[in-house]
Each structure stands twice: as structure tokens, then as C-alpha cells.
Amino acid sequence: MTTAEIAINPTRVRRARLAYGIVLLAVGLFIFLTFGLNTQPGLQTTFGINLAGSNAVPVPDLVVPAQLTVYLMAGIAAFFGAFQLARGIKSTGALVGVIAATFVIAFLTWAAQGKSFNLTGMINSSLVRATPIALAALCGVISERSAVINIGIEGIMLLAAQTAVVTASLTDNLYVGLLAAILIGGLLAAFHAYLVIRFKVDQIVSGVAINIFGTGFTSFVSSRFLEKNTDLLNNSGVFPVISVPLLDRIPVLGPLLFQNNIVIYLTILLVVVMHIMLFYTPWGLRTRAVGEHPKAADTLGVNVYLVRYVNVILGGMIAGLGGAYFTIGSVGRFDEIMTAGKGFIGLAAMIFGKWNPIGAFTSSLIFGFADSLQVKLQILRVPIPSEFLLMAPYIVTMIVLTGVVGRAVPPAADGQPYEK
Amino acid sequence: MTEKDKNKTKSSEGIGGGALREALRVPALAVLTGLLIGAIAIVASGSNVFEAYYALFVGSFGDPVRFYNGFQQFFSTGETAGLLRAIYPFTESLVTATPYIFAGLSVALGFRCGLFNIGAEGQFFIGALTSAFVGYSITGLPAFIHLPLAILAGMAGGALWGMIPGYLKARFGAHEVVNTIMMNWIAFRLSDWLLNGPMKASGFRPVTPNIEHTAELPRFFPDPLRLNWGFLLALAVAYIVYWFLFKTTIGFEIRSVGANPDAAKYAGMNIIRNFVMVMALAGALAGMAGASQVLGVDHWVGQGFSAGYGFDAIALALLGKSHPAGVVLAALLFGFLRSGATRMQSIAGVPIDIISIIQGLVIVFIAAPDIIRWLYRLKSVKVEETVLTRGWGR
Numbered sequence: 169m170t171t172a173e174i175a176i177n178p179t180r181v182r183r184a185r186l187a188y189g190i191v192l193l194a195v196g197l198f199i200f201l202t203f204g205l206n207t208q209p210g211l212q213t214t215f216g217i218n219l220a221g222s223n224a225v226p227v228p229d230l231v232v233p234a235q236l237t238v239y240l241m242a243g244i245a246a247f248f249g250a251f252q253l254a255r256g257i258k259s260t261g262a263l264v265g266v267i268a269a270t271f272v273i274a275f276l277t278w279a280a281q282g283k284s285f286n287l288t289g290m291i292n293s294s295l296v297r298a299t300p301i302a303l304a305a306l307c308g309v310i311s312e313r314s315a316v317i318n319i320g321i322e323g324i325m326l327l328a329a330q331t332a333v334v335t336a337s338l339t340d341n342l343y344v345g346l347l348a349a350i351l352i353g354g355l356l357a358a359f360h361a362y363l364v365i366r367f368k369v370d371q372i373v374s375g376v377a378i379n380i381f382g383t384g385f386t387s388f389v390s391s392r393f394l395e396k397n398t399d400l401l402n403n404s405g406v407f408p409v410i411s412v413p414l415l416d417r418i419p420v421l422g423p424l425l426f427q428n429n430i431v432i433y434l435t436i437l438l439v440v441v442m443h444i445m446l447f448y449t450p451w452g453l454r455t456r457a458v459g460e461h462p463k464a465a466d467t468l469g470v471n472v473y474l475v476r477y478v479n480v481i482l483g484g485m486i487a488g489l490g491g492a493y494f495t496i497g498s499v500g501r502f503d504e505i506m507t508a509g510k511g512f513i514g515l516a517a518m519i520f521g522k523w524n525p526i527g528a529f530t531s532s533l534i535f536g537f538a539d540s541l542q543v544k545l546q547i548l549r550v551p552i553p554s555e556f557l558l559m560a561p562y563i564v565t566m567i568v569l570t571g572v573v574g575r576a577v578p579p580a581a582d583g584q585p586y587e588k
Numbered sequence: 589m590t591e592k593d594k595n596k597t598k599s600s601e602g603i604g605g606g607a608l609r610e611a612l613r614v615p616a617l618a619v620l621t622g623l624l625i626g627a628i629a630i631v632a633s634g635s636n637v638f639e640a641y642y643a644l645f646v647g648s649f650g651d652p653v654r655f656y657n658g659f660q661q662f663f664s665t666g667e668t669a670g671l672l673r674a675i676y677p678f679t680e681s682l683v684t685a686t687p688y689i690f691a692g693l694s695v696a697l698g699f700r701c702g703l704f705n706i707g708a709e710g711q712f713f714i715g716a717l718t719s720a721f722v723g724y725s726i727t728g729l730p731a732f733i734h735l736p737l738a739i740l741a742g743m744a745g746g747a748l749w750g751m752i753p754g755y756l757k758a759r760f761g762a763h764e765v766v767n768t769i770m771m772n773w774i775a776f777r778l779s780d781w782l783l784n785g786p787m788k789a790s791g792f793r794p795v796t797p798n799i800e801h802t803a804e805l806p807r808f809f810p811d812p813l814r815l816n817w818g819f820l821l822a823l824a825v826a827y828i829v830y831w832f833l834f835k836t837t838i839g840f841e842i843r844s845v846g847a848n849p850d851a852a853k854y855a856g857m858n859i860i861r862n863f864v865m866v867m868a869l870a871g872a873l874a875g876m877a878g879a880s881q882v883l884g885v886d887h888w889v890g891q892g893f894s895a896g897y898g899f900d901a902i903a904l905a906l907l908g909k910s911h912p913a914g915v916v917l918a919a920l921l922f923g924f925l926r927s928g929a930t931r932m933q934s935i936a937g938v939p940i941d942i943i944s945i946i947q948g949l950v951i952v953f954i955a956a957p958d959i960i961r962w963l964y965r966l967k968s969v970k971v972e973e974t975v976l977t978r979g980w981g982r
Contacts, residue, residue, distance in 0.1 A: 377951040380948040384945040388944070570760040
């Protein structure tokens with residue numbers, strides 16, 4: 169549904185306005201009943217700002233009265249709800265933002281009442297957990313902009329993760345491992361591209377085959393070789409944290425942006441580079457033309473097949489980088505099926521980010537947040553079973569895909585083979 | 589009806605006469621090529637291929653020497669123990685094939701409607717849990733009520749798990765591939781919680797209690813042999829799915845929606861209803877797979893119960909060309925492979941995951957028959973291809 173459609177359909181607008189208003193009121197009421205009434209009066213919640221082990225200049229922590237904050241959040245949600253019902257707010261994004269923000273703040277204040285909760289640590293771990301998701305999403309963006317769906321990202325990441333750790337362990341050089349992972353990612357993507365472009369295999373089927381092959385192959389190698397020779401093959405160490413001098417002393421931002429390992433720096437760099445490449449270079453224009461209307465692009469002399477090959481392979485290399493992150497970027501060893509659906513969550517992040525690099529990165533952060541929230545909440549001993557908290561990223565993915573939060577339009581030729 | 593049209597109906601129903609050979613050639617060659625490449629992997633991992641594949645054969649069909657001795661014993665003394673031991677591997681293969689038939693039918697049904705159900709894994713698990721729950725929590729019912737009830741519970745659990753992505757697809761255009769996978773992960777987490785909490789049997793292990801005897805699918809042979817009525821049920825269900833797809837109006841609608849949703853819409857068919865119904869039915873079939881495994885074989889559910897059935901099911905549906913008869917054949921093949929691979933692992937030391945590698949390759953070859961035709965220099969034949977999936981939200 170486009171905005172133009174909404175504008176010319178007044179009943180629909182009114183219904184949407186009503187729905188959002190009611191949802192906001194309900195969120196306010198829910199916050200009041202579940203969190204507000206369950207918060208003990210007089211308790212305080214401490215939000216830590218300083219990250220242990222960072223070089224940042226220390227600043228005082230944020231201490232708030234728990235119950236008052238929760239009531240305040242309930243009030244804000246209810247106020248926006250009432251305002252929405254009375255007047256209507258144009259931007260759905262803002263409404264969703266209010267819902268999410270009030271809910272999350274109230275929830276955290278309630279969960280950490282009488283305790284301390286490190287806010288910067290939370291955001292930092294969101295970024296860390298978002299990295300593989302963002303790389304998967306970027307892989308999706310670059311290949312789908314040229315109209316090739318790659319659902320095999322999960323399998324590519326698994327194989328790259330294993331390749332990275334094995335090569336790095338054997339050569340005792342993490343950068344060789346990283347290169348190997350990127351290469352194997354490109355190779356698998358090239359295989360996918362060859363199948364779907366040359367043989368016109370169903371793109372989804374080919375991707376699923378890569379996933380099954382990836383799961384089987386890595387598990388095979390893992391149980392056949394890695395388990396017996398852990399020290400030789402599955403013990404690489406991880407990339408060291410590189411601190412940018414001076415910049416890493418800024419409170420909050422310093423440890424977040426300037427004290428990370430190379431994969432995270434590369435991810436942030438990739439987001440910027442891909443945005444510029446896609447929207448401000450001839451290559452980007454050709455890519456988007458091939459994705460929207462391959463026939464027109466072909467008529468104008470663009471080599472449709474070549475563009476698709478290049479993009480899918482570049483995407484595979486990015487997914488390879490994402491795979492490397494799982495092993496040599498974070499834990500230093502390979503475990504079976506360690507990607508745990510991150511490739512697919514990346515695809516959801518891509519859709520939520522409307523096939524834009526920056527959008528995809530931002531939505532990956534949301535998934536990263538959902539993912540790290542469950543870890544933090546387990547530490548805080550929230551009376552919710554940890555298994556339910558672990559479901560959070562998957563449920564968020566499904567909600568995002570419904571398009572309730574704003575419908576995304578894929579490139580027009582996405583998923584269709586091109587015949588001259 | 590002209591001759592050409594006749595051929596068309598034949599090819600869309602798949603099985604029959606000369607079309608049969610054509611339909612079997614590519615899958616057979618695909619499996620063969622997969623096994624050959626698998627052999628390379630076995631060599632590369634340092635095992636003996638002949639030893640490994642012989643173990644695979646003995647593990648799936650049985651040891652010829654044991655067969656001979658068993659028969660000799662049976663005819664001379666009337667003692668069946670040796671014979672039963674000889675047919676044990678063969679029956680185990682059929683036992684392994686049983687859930688494959690159900691799960692393969694689940695994915696195949698989805699394909700016929702243009703839906704890609706990767707969620708058979710989660711639906712299988714949920715179905716197993718719900719049927720186990722009915723199996724152990726209700727006591728004092730006669731078997732002829734308790735058993736069907738437990739199977740129905742498995743179907744209902746799976747149907748619910750499949751219906752959610754179906755509805756999201758129909759209503760919001762959310763792609764079922766991603767959603768079914770998310771449902772798989774949610775099912776795993778949910779089962780972790782259930783097996784450690786509400787459904788945990790007394791003791792340390794996170795497993796459900798044993799089901800009541802009245803809920804068990806009866807077995808054909810004395811104890812180590814686990815072949816049960818589930819296998820025949822699976823064959824019957826395969827026939828029902830065939831009948832449903834090709835002999836009923838609803839089946840025709842499903843196939844029309846799968847072949848061309850726009851045309852189906854103009855013909856007045858309800859796309860949304862078909863999507864939801866097919867995903868629910870597919871989920872019910874996968875749920876039955878779980879139920880048959882619990883009620884017929886294990887009698888309890890533990891963690892990692894679904895172990896790859898969902899992904900195997902995709903290979904089965906592709907291999908069987910989404911036709912129930914093809915799925916049954918493919919499921920039997922996989923049953924024998926998997927069952928034999930267990931022995932291959934213990935005797936020749938080849939990890940069972942080799943089968944997954946072979947499966948991945950088989951899927952690629954089936955999905956890209958041109959590769960097989962090119963490898964074996966086959967003449968390319970124009971067969972009407974089933975539409976499997978579509979892009980995001982179309």
C-alpha cells in the first residue's frame with residue numbers, strides 16, 4: 169500500500185488512525201498495570217553509563233526513581249494515544265517509535281528496579297550482535313537490488329565461519345582466515361548465481377540447497393575433524409580490539425564506535441560505501457536498473473547477466489565476512505549450526521530496511537537489541553522463562569515481515585530470471 | 589482431447605507408461621551422482637569407500653549371511669529369532685521412512701499451491717509434543733479412542749504451526765520461507781521450555797513422560813523390531829493426498845492457485861483461503877509425522893527430536909516431483925539411506941552428516957536438471973515445470 173493510496177482513501181486513513189490511537193492507549197494501560205503496579209514504591213533503577221574496560225572518560229550514572237519513571241512512560245503512551253485519536257499524527261514511524269520507546273524504557277526500569285543496569289553495555293552488545301545480521305542484510309541488499317534473491321546466506325555464513333576458523337588456526341594468521349572466509353563466500357555465491365542465471369534454477373530452491381549443504385558439510389567436517397583436533401584446527405583466537413586514540417575517550421560514543429574489532433569497523437564502512445555506490449555511481453544506477461526493469465537496462469546496453477553475477481558474488485563475499493565474524497570475530501571456535509537463523513533474520517532486516525544499506529543496518533540494530541535484551545534480562549533474573557526471551561528476535565522478525573510497521577516494496581524484477 | 593493434451597495431463601500427474609521412465613531418469617541419475625560425490629567426500633575424509641557403502645547396504649537392507657542363517661534356522665527348527673534379527677535392518681529402514689513420507693507429503697502439498705513450507709521441522713516437533721501430551725496425560729481411555737485422539741492432537745498442533753505463516757502470507761504477503769523458519773526456531777525454544785518445565789517427566793533428563801500403552805501405534809513384531817501401523821497409515825495418507833490433489837475440486841483449486849494465482853483469482857478462486865488451508869494441511873501432515881514417531885517408535889519426546897526432518901522433507905518433495913507416489917518412493921530411499929548411515933557411522937566411522945551433503949547435492953541436481961542432462965549427455969525434453977515459489981510477497 170503506497171502513501172498515495174492512503175491519501176485518496178479517507179475511511180482507511182480514519183481506521184488506521186483509530187487503530188494506532190487505541191494501540192497506544194492499550195500500551196499505556198498495559199505499562200501501568202503490568203510494570204507500574206508491580207514496581208515497589210521507593211526503589212530506584214540505576215542505568216550505568218560507563219563500560220567496564222573502556223578508555224572513555226567516566227561520567228556519573230543515571231539514577232531514576234523506578235515507579236515514577238514507569239508511570240511517566242504509561243502517561244506518555246496514553247497522551248500520544250489520546251492525541252492521535254483527537255488530532256492524528258501523520259508519521260506512522262513516529263507512532264511506532266513512541267510505542268517501542270515507552271514500552272522498552274518502562275520494561276527495563278521495571279526489570280532493573282533496585283538494581284543496576286548498564287545502558288552503554290546494552291547498546292554495545294546490540295551493535296556486536298547486530299553485526300552478523302547487518303552483514304547478512306547487506307548481502308541481501310546488494311544481490312536483490314540486481315533482482316537475485318539469495319536465501320542461502322545462512323549456509324554461506326556457516327561455511328565461511330568454519331573456513332575462517334580452520335584456515336586461521338592452520339596458518340596461525342587471523343587475516344588469512346578472514347580472506348579465506350570472504351573467498352569461500354564469493355565462491356558459493358558464484359555457484360548460486362551460476363545456477364539461477366545460467367540454468368534458471370528457482371532462486372529459493374537453490375538457496376535452500378546451499379543451506380542444507382552448508383549445514384551438512386560443516387557438521388560433517390566438525391564431527392569428523394574438528395572435534396578430534398581442536399587445538400590444531402578449531403582454535404584460532406579472535407581479532408583484537410582496535411582503539412582509535414583520543415576518539416575512544418568520548419563517553420558512550422567512544423566505546424561504541426571507536427573501540428571495536430576489525431569486522432565491526434568493516435561493517436560500518438561497508439554500510440557507508442554501499443550507500444554511496446548504490447545511489448551515486450554509474451554501477452549503482454545500472455544495478456538498480458537491472459533490478460527494476462532488466463529489459464530496459466538491456467536495451468540501453470547494460471549487461472544484465474554480468475551485473476547480476478558481480479552483485480551476487482560481492483554479496484556472497486559480504487556474507488563470508490559475516491560468517492567470519494561468528495568464529496574469528498567473536499568466539500574463536502566453530503560450533504555446529506552456530507549461525508542459529510541469523511542469515512534469515514538478516515533477510516528480514518533487509519526487507520524492514522527497504523532494500524537500503526542504511527535502513528538495513530538500522531533494522532539490524534533493532535534485531536541486535538532484541539537479541540542482547542534477552543541476555544541482559546536473564547542476568548537480571550526477570551521472572552520470564554529464558555526460552556521465551558530467546559524467542560524475541562524471531563517474533564520481532566515475523567512482526568516486521570507482516571509490514572504492519574510500514575510496507576516495503578521490493579525491486580520490481582526481484583526473483584525473476586531474465587531471458588533475452 | 590488431442591494427443592498432445594493427453595500427454596500434458598499425464599506429465600502433470602507424473603506417473604504412467606513412457607512418462608514414468610522419463611520422470612524417473614533425472615532423479616535416479618541425481619541420486620547416483622550425489623552418491624558418487626559423497627564417495628569422494630568419504631575418500632577425502634580418509635575412510636574406505638567400499639567398506640563404507642557396504643556398511644550402508646548392510647545397515648539398510650540387512651546382512652545376506654544373517655538372512656541365509658535365519659531362513660535355515662526357521663526351516664529346520666521353526667525358530668524365528670534368527671530370521672527376525674536378519675530382517676531387523678530392513679524394518680528399521682521402513683520405520684525411518686515413515687515420518688519421511690508424512691513430512692515429504694507436507695512439503696509437496698505446499699509446492700502444489702506455490703508455497704514453500706520450510707517449517708515442517710517445527711510443525712513436526714509441535715505435532716510430536718501435542719500428541720505426546722494427549723498420549724501421557726489422558727489415562728483410562730480404550731485404545732480405539734485414545735490412539736486416534738493422540739494422532740488428531742499431533743495433526744492439530746502441526747496445523748496450527750503451519751497456519752500462522754499461511755495466514756501471514758495470505759493477509760500481509762509476508763514470505764512464508766522466512767516465517768516458517770522463524771516458526772521453527774520458536775518451536776525449538778518453546779519445546780526447550782516445555783521439556784524443562786510443564787511437560788517434564790520426573791527425573792533429570794528433559795524429556796516427556798512415556799505415553800500410555802493405549803496411545804501407542806501397535807507394532808507388528810516382538811520387541812527390538814519397531815515396525816508399526818504408522819507405516820501403513822503413511823501409505824494410506826499418501827493415497828488420500830493423491831486423491832485429494834487430483835480427484836477433488838479443492839485439489840484442482842489448489843493446483844490452479846499454484847500454477848497461476850492470477851488466473852485462479854479471475855476464475856473466482858479464493859487465494860487467501862487456499863493459502864491458509866494448504867499451510868494448515870501441510871502443517872497437519874508434518875504434525876502427523878511427529879505423532880507417528882512418538883506414538884509408534886519412541887513413546888516419548890526429548891530435545892532435538894525433530895533432527896533435520898524438515899529439511900530432508902524438502903529434498904523428498906523435490907525428488908518426488910511433488911507427487912505423492914514420488915514422495916513415497918523418495919521417502920523409502922531416504923529411509924534406507926539414513927538407516928544405513930547409522931551403521932556406516934558405527935562401522936566405517938563416516939559421520940552421518942555425509943547424508944546431508946548428498947541431500948544438498950541431490951536437491952541442486954533435481955532443481956537444475958540441465959546439469960544432469962549436461963553431465964550424462966541426455967537429450968533435453970520439454971516437460972511442464974511445476975511453479976515452486978515466487979519472490980517476496982507476490
